Amino acid sequence: MRLFELHNISKNFGAIQALNGVDLKIDAGEVLGLMGDNGAGKSTLIKIMAGNFPPSSGEIRLKGDKVEFHNPVDARRKGVEVVYQDLALCDNLTAAENVFLGREAKMRIGPFRFIDYAAMFREAARHFAELNSETRPRDLVRQMSGGQRQAVAIARTRLSNPDIVLMDEPTAAISVRQVAQVLDLIRKLRDQGIAVILISHRMPDVFAVCDHISVMRRGKVVADKPIAQTSPEEVTGLITGAIESA
Amino acid sequence: MSMVVEEVTRLREQGPLRWVVSSQPFWVTVALLIICLVMKHVSNVFFTDDNFFNVTRNFSFIGIIALGMTAVIITRGIDLSVGSIVGLAGIVAGLALNAGYSWWVGILAGCGTGLLCGLVNGVLIAYLNLSSFIVTLGMFAVARSLAQVFSENHMIYQFGPDEKLFIDIGGGMVSGIANTFIVLVVLMVVFMFAFRFTTWGRWVYAIGGNEQAARLTGVPVNRIKVSVYMLSGLMSGISAVLLVGWQGAAINAMGTGYELRAIASAVIGGADLMGGAGGGYGAFIGAALIEVIRNSLLLAGVDANWEGTFVGLFIVFAVLLSKFRGMRSG
Numbered sequence: 330m331r332l333f334e335l336h337n338i339s340k341n342f343g344a345i346q347a348l349n350g351v352d353l354k355i356d357a358g359e360v361l362g363l364m365g366d367n368g369a370g371k372s373t374l375i376k377i378m379a380g381n382f383p384p385s386s387g388e389i390r391l392k393g394d395k396v397e398f399h400n401p402v403d404a405r406r407k408g409v410e411v412v413y414q415d416l417a418l419c420d421n422l423t424a425a426e427n428v429f430l431g432r433e434a435k436m437r438i439g440p441f442r443f444i445d446y447a448a449m450f451r452e453a454a455r456h457f458a459e460l461n462s463e464t465r466p467r468d469l470v471r472q473m474s475g476g477q478r479q480a481v482a483i484a485r486t487r488l489s490n491p492d493i494v495l496m497d498e499p500t501a502a503i504s505v506r507q508v509a510q511v512l513d514l515i516r517k518l519r520d521q522g523i524a525v526i527l528i529s530h531r532m533p534d535v536f537a538v539c540d541h542i543s544v545m546r547r548g549k550v551v552a553d554k555p556i557a558q559t560s561p562e563e564v565t566g567l568i569t570g571a572i573e574s575a
Numbered sequence: 576m577s578m579v580v581e582e583v584t585r586l587r588e589q590g591p592l593r594w595v596v597s598s599q600p601f602w603v604t605v606a607l608l609i610i611c612l613v614m615k616h617v618s619n620v621f622f623t624d625d626n627f628f629n630v631t632r633n634f635s636f637i638g639i640i641a642l643g644m645t646a647v648i649i650t651r652g653i654d655l656s657v658g659s660i661v662g663l664a665g666i667v668a669g670l671a672l673n674a675g676y677s678w679w680v681g682i683l684a685g686c687g688t689g690l691l692c693g694l695v696n697g698v699l700i701a702y703l704n705l706s707s708f709i710v711t712l713g714m715f716a717v718a719r720s721l722a723q724v725f726s727e728n729h730m731i732y733q734f735g736p737d738e739k740l741f742i743d744i745g746g747g748m749v750s751g752i753a754n755t756f757i758v759l760v761v762l763m764v765v766f767m768f769a770f771r772f773t774t775w776g777r778w779v780y781a782i783g784g785n786e787q788a789a790r791l792t793g794v795p796v797n798r799i800k801v802s803v804y805m806l807s808g809l810m811s812g813i814s815a816v817l818l819v820g821w822q823g824a825a826i827n828a829m830g831t832g833y834e835l836r837a838i839a840s841a842v843i844g845g846a847d848l849m850g851g852a853g854g855g856y857g858a859f860i861g862a863a864l865i866e867v868i869r870n871s872l873l874l875a876g877v878d879a880n881w882e883g884t885f886v887g888l889f890i891v892f893a894v895l896l897s898k899f900r901g902m903r904s905g
Contacts, residue, residue, distance in 0.1 A: 401791050401793070402792075402793040405793070411791075413791065415787075416788075417785065417787065417788035417791045417792065418785065418788055419780070419781045419784030419785045419788055419789070419851070420784055420785065420851070421780060421783065421784035421851035421852060422777070422780060422781060422784055426777060426781075430777075430781055430788070430789065430792045430794065431789070431792035431793035431794050432792075432793070433774050433777060435774070443772040443773060444771075444772050444773065444774065444776075444777060485792075
């Protein structure tokens with residue numbers, strides 16, 4: 330039994346076939362690199378896994394059980410967290426408020442419930458420490474570096490103790506030093522037994538952290554193999570179509 | 576590690592003092608105090624109890640509306656209909672009293688009218704995804720027109736059995752402090768508290784900061800949006816009820832131009848039209864500043880026609896100030 334499995338997933342928008350019989354599987358504590366050119370179907374696949382929309386056909390299995398995600402919040406409740414490419418952070422709020430956005434820590438005073446800032450700062454600081462990040466919970470996200478923002482977005486996924494974290498291009502727009510930080514964050518998640526699906530264009534990053542790699546082209550998975558059995562050259566060939574499949 | 580966590584938990588970019596000094600309401604308060612000090616020398620009427628009573632009462636009507644407006648602006652919206660809602664709510668409250676209902680029915684009628692107008696605004700904006708500018712511009716016209724229709728273009732000044740009580744609520748005082756001002760201060764405290772310590776408040780800011788992010792993290796964005804427009808309508812209704820009491824009459828032109836003064840108050844007090852920033856005290860102090868400028872010009876013997884120029888300059892100055900602050904911190 331795999332932790333998370335996509336079986337024969339297809340998605341069409343009108344006449345356009347975005348995904349065609351996609352299979353994907355990942356185990357706990359594994360990092361799966363999902364690669365492919367623009368238009369290969371990665372984004373559509375992520376959105377299906379994140380609950381943004383349902384597949385036209387095929388099924389999603391979580392710990393062996395068939396699941397349906399009705400919306401992103403539903404997917405999150407069932408154990409799938411997403412770190413969006415734009416990170417989905419509110420610049421005007423503090424790191425801790427962003428981590429807890431939508432599920433704020435509250436304390437009860439009589440019949441009322443109020444936000445418990447002390448608990449949020451404490452918990453957020455604990456998560457940042459676990460991720461070895463220097464991010465400070467009281468700082469506004471507006472003032473943060475790209476790496477710190479990533480840490481905030483990743484700390485947010487830790488809150489629900491998810492089974493799977495989807496990361497969409499986390500290293501696309503940040504400096505080299507910060508890329509190293511983000512890759513460390515991914516390793517931390519893996520070490521805690523979380524399955525990470527890393528969507529990336531950056532070959533070095535994928536080869537640095539992934540155990541397994543799936544390549545997509547024109548809505549299909551054209552390769553699915555352990556990272557040790559492939560090479561950047563082969564993956565490039567698969568992405569561009571120079572190599573048909575592997 | 577727990578030691579480290581403890582330390583990091585307490586770390587912050589700026590201490591409380593720096594936070595206060597870098598906030599816009601602080602500088603507006605300073606400006607207000609300076610004007611007051613100058614006026615002490617210019618006019619011997621300025622610091623009298625009567626003038627204090629007048630000034631505080633006058634800006635309360637706008638200040639109450641500015642509180643609701645601030646909530647709307649924080650979500651990156653705007654409510655242009657508040658002045659017209661004041662007119663309509665005032666007429667509805669007046670008609671209820673005129674028909675012989677008791678004082679609390681009049682208050683409920685006025686507040687209910689505001690809530691209803693806000694509900695219509697909010698539903699159209701949140702669920703049909705229409706621009707808040709356009710929707711509230713529509714309500715601006717509709718509410719004023721309904722006020723004229725309902726009042727049949729007459730002034731309402733006979734308020735039935737509870738007339739005296741109703742007029743006392745809006746025009747009266749408690750130990751020298753205008754009732755309206757007390758209402759404003761109480762509402763301000765409620766808003767400040769709600770903004771900071773309720774999930775509703777945090778979600779209002781989150782929506783203004785990044786609506787998409789708020790949606791993805793499960794914030795009920797549409798419901799929160801409806802709530803801020805309803806709140807803005809309710810504040811207009813409360814202001815209308817107090818105004819009718821103070822003036823002793825309901826006319827359908829009541830509240831004309833209030834939308835701009837309320838927006839000006841919110842913006843001077845630090846509300847950002849791009850969303851995500853603003854606060855209860857800001858709305859209060861912004862409204863106070865505008866009224867004190869008006870009052871000061873009057874007492875200093877300056878032609879009252881200059882009021883708009885001064886208020887306008889302050890609005891632009893306030894926005895410039897926040898822009899420079901943004902550059903420094905960003």
